[in-house]
Amino acid sequence: MLKNNIVVDIKELSKKYKIYAKPHHRLLEWITLGNLKKHTDFWALRDVSFSVSEGECIGIIGHNGAGKSTLLKILSKALYPSHGSMKVKGNMVSLLELGTGFNPELTGLQNIFTSGKLLGFSDEYLNAKLTSILEFSELGDFIHQPVKSYSSGMYVRLAFSLYASLDPDIYVVDEALSVGDIFFQQKCFDFLQKLKANGAAIILVTHDMQSVKKYCDRVIILNNGKVTNEGSPLEMVNLFYSSNGKNLAGQQLEGELIEISSNGIVGIDIPEESKHNIQNAVGIRRGDGKVRIIGAIFCDSDGKEARTANTGDNLTLSIYSEIIENVDDLAFTFQMSDRHNTVVFGQNSYMINKNILSARKGNIIKASFKIEMNLFQGLYTVMVGATDCQTEVSNKIYDTIEGCMTLEIMKPEWRSFHGVAFMKSTFEIEGTNRTEGIHRNEVKYARQ
Template sequence: MMNEELLVQAHNVSKKYKIYKNPYHRLIEWATFGTLGKHEQFWALQDISFELHKGECLGIIGHNGAGKSTLLKILSKALWPTTGEIKVSGNMVSLLELGTGFHPELSGLDNIYNSGKLLGFDKHYLNEKIDDILNFAELGDFIKQPVKTYSSGMFVRLAFSLFANLKPDIYIVDEALSVGDIFFQQKCFSFLKDLKEKGTGIILVTHDMQTVMKFCDKVLIFDKGRIVHSGSPVDMVNLFYSMGKTGERSVANEVTILDGDVQEKVSIPLQAKLNISQATGIRRGDKKVELLGVEIVSLDQQEINTAMTGDKLRLNIYAVAHEDVEDLTFGYQITDRHNTVVFGQNSYMVNQLRLRATKNQIMKATFDIDMRLFQGLYTFAIAATDCDTDITNHVYDWIEGAILLEIMRPVRREFHGIAQLDTHFNITYAEESSLIKPAAN
């Protein structure tokens, strides 16, 4: 028996598909009643187990193809698992494909009644709810127009407004809400938050890590059809970013670098090299000094792609000199989503030292940064140049968009604008005798 607080219980759920290289193999297998197997097995899900309790939001994150959508379709009974079972206690509404069953030629109002009937609600119930649905959708006179004339955002408004008034025990939500404008998204999440506080369970699949951090109570990371990690939102988001596109963080290429007069053995993480190869911006320079890798890590060397305002981070830049260089500095530049440079600095600006490098020498440049930026997405350009701080400096290697960092929304806002400046405040009150007195008439 399920606990009264338990809404969903999945136990060893797996889903297998048969993959055929061409249609003839499918026909041969069918004609021989399976005696000549011509398919390959593909497990979209393997041994998935989890629980969802009342008033809980379970987040599911993972790269495309990880198995998230397959699980949601099984939960919604659009698919059946190959093995395992899912127990559900209460009514479930799926927002996987908002507007399923809507007829493009019918008006928004007619589609509300038609879809409501398909979902099992009679006309009397819908008549009682119609004002709430229309007020939530905020479509005005467009509610009387065919839905084929709607924008994608208007379509989502109409569909979600219908689902929002069904009051289920369990909601399944995917990326559909990302289509609406920001004000409608805020309205939807406020509504879901109210439902959650009243005991509704929510399963949320999204690529929006800010939503995961703010809204979810527990998070599952999917990879290749399996749950590879589970835990708190903060831990799982950091772990998901650190996994990157290569799975767990890998290390390769042990090299020698020069640290003052001391040579040390260090390791260049494979992900740091991949960040360079996947850089989205322009690369320029004569490559006398070539940039090999870049990473953003915490002070205890854990790779991260997300941080909070005020976190202390470390930017590691790896490079090799292809010839002797007598005048060298390493630098970085941070740009926001509006392509505005919010900060830039190099090692010469920090310590007024001109670095040197000999041919074939590999170096690791490290910047410890107090990341006092407002929430948002930022890209880092990295560079190896001479020490001329003007725009005309000689560029050995410069890479735009080398790595991405997301600054999460702080719990309490402490400043306005893009950057937080180190500020100290003091107030002095004058003694009563020195207060300015009003002039006599």
């Protein structure tokens, strides 16, 4: 029996895969009935424990290879665990389970009934739900075609429509939701919202941090097959971004920070998070070392570290550096790049104020850019640097560090636009007085 209102209780779940160096090693092992051991064991999940309560939405996040899909397959009963237990109170349906359960030779309609029955729903129940399933799928006459002729988007539409029309107690939701066009995705997310409002328990396994923040009550981070952290969505998403796959679970950071010399400018506090960002940078570091960057951080208007922002928010990017040798032509720089690694914006301090900075050995400098984040929603990586400034294009690089931070831009509800950048725009229309219905009108984008 599960305690109180717990509907899923997972205890010490582990999954071991056998890794074979060569394909024929599997066969060798098989024909020798296992007497000749040719594999090594790989634990994709190790002692994973968590529980989900009625009405709770729990998010499971992790970097590539963390074990999310393996966990998802176990939850969907597509894989057996090697150890551990999974207790479920009520009916649990997974999108993955639904999609993989389709028979490619059967039509969409036939699959609705065969899959529904496999999940324990009767013909009467499925008949009663049929109209809503068909409407939700928007597949029209394609519902009478074999699913082997469906595109991946149509396949997910069918699976999700069936999924959305059943009323299980627990839903397992995964990345498949992000397939399909934006409108169908919106419909699916509206549905999730409704589910949550109706009090269903949800397990959301995803890379999509926006969904995690929007829907989850609690988040678990998986790292190398283990649960390393558990907490509030905001806390866990920030930790996930700042970790870059490393240093989770409070592990000690490697390396020592440069000793800050005592003749630096008094009173500059270097936030710990800014030092971590530099130490955990995943990109290339270049420079002759005359200036050494020791911290970089985005802060919101309250001075708190920002890992996410809405389009149009003002953030301050502070770069902390130590001057190793005297320099008389110093400028600070930053660049933001999108997920295709296209630089969407970059600037240096000389471009902004034409000031050439001189700095003496041992100085500690904090350089801050105030930036209006007029970017489209998405994830961006950040490069920071200290260079010379003889021209607007730098000649000398003292220190530049790529990939030291990520910033996720989210779309605020009051502002909608297309493209990569937001440009302030107004709209006017003029007509003659005789044409009724056309009025001089001015529309401005403004926070409502």
